[in-house]
Amino acid sequence: MKRLISSIITAITVMLTATSCGNYTDSNNTQAENPAHSLTNLSADVKASVASDYKYTIQDVINLQDFLLLRPTEEDLTGKPYDLTGDNRWDVFDLCLMRREIVDHMNAQSDTLVIYFSRTGNTEKIAEYLIELTDADSYVIEAAMPYSDADIKYQDDNCRANKEQNDKTVRPEIANPIDSIDSYDTIFLGYPIWWGQEPRIIDTFLESYDFSDKTVIPFCTSGSSGIAASEKNIAELVPIGNQIEGRRFPASATKDDVKEWVEMLPLNNEQSEVKLLISVNGQELTASFADSTAAKELAEKLKAEPVTVTLNEYGGFEKVGKLPWSLTRTDASTETEPCDIMLYQGNQMTIFYNSNSWSYTKLGHIENTTQEELKALFGEGDITVTLSLK
Numbered sequence: 384m385k386r387l388i389s390s391i392i393t394a395i396t397v398m399l400t401a402t403s404c405g406n407y408t409d410s411n412n413t414q415a416e417n418p419a420h421s422l423t424n425l426s427a428d429v430k431a432s433v434a435s436d437y438k439y440t441i442q443d444v445i446n447l448q449d450f451l452l453l454r455p456t457e458e459d460l461t462g463k464p465y466d467l468t469g470d471n472r473w474d475v476f477d478l479c480l481m482r483r484e485i486v487d488h489m490n491a492q493s494d495t496l497v498i499y500f501s502r503t504g505n506t507e508k509i510a511e512y513l514i515e516l517t518d519a520d521s522y523v524i525e526a527a528m529p530y531s532d533a534d535i536k537y538q539d540d541n542c543r544a545n546k547e548q549n550d551k552t553v554r555p556e557i558a559n560p561i562d563s564i565d566s567y568d569t570i571f572l573g574y575p576i577w578w579g580q581e582p583r584i585i586d587t588f589l590e591s592y593d594f595s596d597k598t599v600i601p602f603c604t605s606g607s608s609g610i611a612a613s614e615k616n617i618a619e620l621v622p623i624g625n626q627i628e629g630r631r632f633p634a635s636a637t638k639d640d641v642k643e644w645v646e647m648l649p650l651n652n653e654q655s656e657v658k659l660l661i662s663v664n665g666q667e668l669t670a671s672f673a674d675s676t677a678a679k680e681l682a683e684k685l686k687a688e689p690v691t692v693t694l695n696e697y698g699g700f701e702k703v704g705k706l707p708w709s710l711t712r713t714d715a716s717t718e719t720e721p722c723d724i725m726l727y728q729g730n731q732m733t734i735f736y737n738s739n740s741w742s743y744t745k746l747g748h749i750e751n752t753t754q755e756e757l758k759a760l761f762g763e764g765d766i767t768v769t770l771s772l773k
């Protein structure tokens with residue numbers, strides 16, 4: 384009776400899975416039923432359970448198919464999670480489910496694209512971490528005329544890379560242009576720093592597509608130079624819907640470093656909904672946070688508790704005072720606007736009621752007041768402000 388029920392269930396399963404089984408025939412099925420292929424005949428550690436977060440590859444399909452056809456397998460199958468049906472053996476049903484998982488994964492296109500150019504592999508390593516962490520699609524920018532070692536020998540004034548970087552109008556041709564970026568909302572754009580800037584081939588790429596409705600997040604690797612100059616170039620080169628402040632990584636950066644950065648990015652707009660509340664002289668000012676690491680750190684600090692800071696009058700354009708902590712500096716030369724809130728020297732907060740040019744990291748911008756109102760509220764002397772989250 385038990386055998387009869389089992390046969391009926393098997394027959395129903397065959398009917399249900401037939402459409403997704405492609406060309407697999409009963410003969411495969413028969414082989415799969417062969418006790419020689421049953422997991423009970425394999426060592427205990429081969430009895431792999433279904434690993435829910437395992438991403439099956441075409442190689443897995445080949446492995447399982449070879450296994451079921453009694454062929455030698457290319458890989459050691461010890462511990463492979465090939466029992467997708469959970470019936471304690473590997474058979475053709477597992478193969479069907481595996482195939483379906485792969486097809487589903489291929490069809491579920493990501494809305495995030497990691498694009499990068501990397502000549503010596505440092506940026507590529509960061510890009511690979513990013514692709515893994517964000518489950519993004521990827522595209523590698525390759526030069527139609529590849530950069531030889533001599534081309535990037537920057538000690539030689541006349542090497543190709545140096546000549547290109549010295550001429551802002553050069554646009555090296557891309558070997559394999561991606562057809563379209565239309566289906567992506569978020570684009571991570573990675574490159575090495577060449578002479579303080581993005582390689583010109585990045586400019587070729589930027590000018591080839593429409594980024595006006597995209598979120599673009601630059602990232603780079605370098606010996607020591609920062610990302611700011613290249614970010615400014617990118618922002619000025621083409622219209623970009625939302626350019627989020629990027630990050631420079633050293634060649635030694637780890638996956639954890641990249642993870643930490645990705646987790647701080649305001650990609651799901653959570654950050655932009657949190658506001659900075661500044662209480663001063665009995666009034667409340669509301670500010671948006673900037674897309675900087677320092678702004679995120681400030682928000683994190685204020686999550687714990689509000690903080691009171693004394694700001695001193697300075698120069699007829701700002702009030703500046705020491706914060707209780709240092710925040711990450713990503714200073715860039717900036718022409719501030721009235722109502723801007725800046726981090727100065729990593730541990731001071733400056734609120735501008737007039738403009739000034741200096742190197743700052745942006746923390747935010749006060750939204751609910753005008754320059755004149757702010758000036759009047761601040762008065763001429765020192766003030767005390769309490770910062771909290773709204």
Ligand SMILES: Cc1cc2nc3c(=O)[nH]c(=O)nc-3n(C[C@H](O)[C@H](O)[C@H](O)COP(=O)(O)O)c2cc1C
Pocket residue numbers: 500501502503504505506507535536537544545574575576577578579580604605606607608609634
């Ligand atoms: C032509 C050239 C210019 C470079 N200029 C700089 C620079 O200005 N500042 C810096 O810190 N590193 C500079 N570097 C070092 C690279 O930015 C660094 O090695 C980077 O990680 C290489 O990335 P990749 O392996 O993805 O190509 C330069 C390298 C080359 C080849």
